[in-house]
Structure formats: structure tokens, C-alpha cells
Amino acid sequence: AQSVTQLDSHVSVSEGTPVLLRCNYSSSYSPSLFWYVQHPNKGLQLLLKYTSAATLVKGINGFEAEFKKSETSFHLTKPSAHMSDAAEYFCVVSEENFGNEKLTFGTGTRLTIIP
């Protein structure tokens, strides 16, 4: 069975400083991994995805994530936070299950940006 653990429920950083949102996963097979972002009162938007190609994945808005199989991690980073990055972020693992892909969502990390 697959699972996702987002290690921090809330992260606060100052504008212009680096962002690190941590995600660990558990999967029986070779998973696909994703980060989604949810701005207040909005639906989820795909930020980036890992599907067994390059281990360093670049996404939208300057975010990137590195897949580390040995550590079963897929942490999300950004070199310099912007006020518009304030949102909730979800790490998602996907496994194929009898022809369908089963998605498992993490519990989310709320990112606050301090002016």
C-alpha cells in the first residue's frame, strides 16, 4: 500500500528566503509523485510531477523537487519566496492499480510568507 507523509503542517518563511516543504512516501512499486498547490478558496493546481525520468523536477513559479529513492523523499523547494506563494501544498503519490491509477494525497502543508 502506498502512503504519503508531509512532515510539516505549517511552514512560515520570510519573503525572499528559501522555501522547503518536506514529503516522504511509501510505495510498493515505482511511483509517480506530484506536488499540487491550492490557493485560498480555489481548486488544486498541478505544480510539478515526477514520472521516473530526471530526478530533479522543475515546476511552475520557480518551484522544483528532487526525487530521492534511497530516502523515499520528494521535497519541494524554491530559492526565494514570494508573497503569492502563500497557499496550501499537497504531495501526491500515484500507483497503478488494476489498470487505474490510485492517488494518495498527503495531509497538506500550509505555507505562510512573512513580509
Added chain:
Amino acid sequence: NAGVTQTPKFQVLKTGQSMTLQCAQDMNHEYMSWYRQDPGMGLRLIHYSVGAGITDQGEVPNGYNVSRSTTEDFPLRLLSAAPSQTSVYFCASSYWTGAETQYFGPGTRLLVL
């Protein structure tokens, strides 16, 4: 394209009342799904459909019914609302079941008193 639309945006129900949450997409996606989002629990899959006339249960299907008579629409029915169904509900669609292609609607916030 309007993408994925959901109505209503907000609803208050009394225990035992029934209602239907509407979801529509104009992207000709085969796969549609319903999730509920609760604090500290991420998103959990309620029901999904891989095409018109085909539906299946997800992780938390109890208390909810779905049908898929057209490709575009995937309504979620609460037959007898309970306070435990207070949540934010998201509809999503994609060409297939891959997470990378999922498009989410803006959500329906439901409060059951």
C-alpha cells in the same frame, strides 16, 4: 473552455436533508472523480467514473451516490446528510486516471447542521 465547474459554491443543510452537488466539464474528459477535503486529512476519493455509464467506489463512498449519464456531468448525491459530511468537496476530471492530467474544480463547501 470553462474547465471544471461546480455548483453550488456553498451550501448549508440540516441533518437528514438530501442534495446534489453538480460537476461539469467541457474538455471531453473520460475520467471524473469526487474528493472530499477535511482538515488534517488531505483529499480522499469518494467515487470515480472512467466514462459515461461507469462508476466505482473510492476510499470513502458511504453516504454518497453518483451516476454518469453523460461525459460532461458527474453529480454527487447525498441522500440523507449527516454532520460527518461537513467538508469541502472537489470534482476533478482528466483524459485518463493519471494524476498529472487532473483538473480540479473550485470546490463546494458543505455544512451539515
